[in-house]
Amino acid sequence: METTEFDGRTALVTGGARGIGAAVALRLAEGGADVAFTYQHDGAAAEAVAGKISGMGRGALALRADSGDPAAIEDAVDRAAAEWGRLDVLVNNAGTYAVGPIADLGAAAFDRSVAVNVRGPYLAARAASRHMRAGGRIISIGSNVADRTTFPGHTLYALTKTALAGMTKGLARDLGPLGITVNLLHPGPTDTDANPADGPYADTVRGFTALGRYAAADEIAAVVAHLASDAASYVTGAVVHADGGFTV
Structure with a gap:
């Protein structure tokens, strides 16, 4: 097997069964990493991603875990590290997308969104830092709406994704002495099952980008891999945009 950029390294991708998360998991495996990933509901999709990773000759571990459950997300990190005796890369990708009029999004929606989109990444990073050596990488997936909330109904989602910027900067300072880097990636509109490039609002969304198109999930995964x-x-401590010019 040829030597590649992530040979001998291990990664955990939360929400890795579909969309951007699946593309990230496969890109890291292509680079030589053994990859664990979490999923919540779609066992068939998780099995398919694990099969592709195994087919590359890499280790694969699919872990059912709700990122809104503190014990579940910390256990997933610990299990991934135990599987191969180390953890080098954590990608916080799992998220929930609660949108709608603010009058319709009350305490329950707020608590769930913060639990999955903010507390989950924080606890995963905290757990991962116990296993990582110098050279460890923590990367969180945010959203372009953190910097440009173009449409109404995104208050709660934008709030949670904006919080990741502060978390990233703080963790970068806390974990820098250990040689661990922490960064945040804000994707723009990306063609996935949940946000298809041929969806009902896609033409309008494309018009807000400088490139006039949606990203492929592989394009976002390439930035994560870098x-x-x-x-x-x-x-x-960086906030990186891969949004096709949505926020320019």
Whole structure:
């Protein structure tokens, strides 16, 4: 097997069975990493992603876990580290997308959104830091709406994704002495099952980007892979945009 950029490294991707998360898991495996990933509901999709990773000759571990459950997300990190005796990369991708009029989104929606989109990444990073050596990478997936909330109904979602910027900067300072980098990636509109490029609002959304198109999930995964690589060893506390110019 040829030597590749992530040979000998291990990764955990939360929400890795579909969309951007699946693309990230497969990209890291293509680079040589053994990859664990979490999923919540779609066992068939998780099995398919694990099969593709195994087919590359890499280790694969699918873990059912709700990122809104503190014990479940910390256990997933610990199990991933135990599987291969180390953890080098954590990608916080799992999220929930609660949108609608603010009058319709009360305490329950707020608590669930914060639990999954903010507390989950924080606890996963906290748990991962116990296993990581110098050279560890923590990357969270945010959203372009954190910097440009173009449409009504995104208050709660934008709030949670904006919180990740502060978390990223704080963790970068806390974990820098350990040689661990922490970064945040804000994707723009990306063609996935949940947000298809041929959806009912896609033409309007495309019009807000400078490139006039949606990203492929692989394009977002490529940026994650760069942040996880040795080439990004001096990048930490950064908020990186891969949004096709949505926020320019």
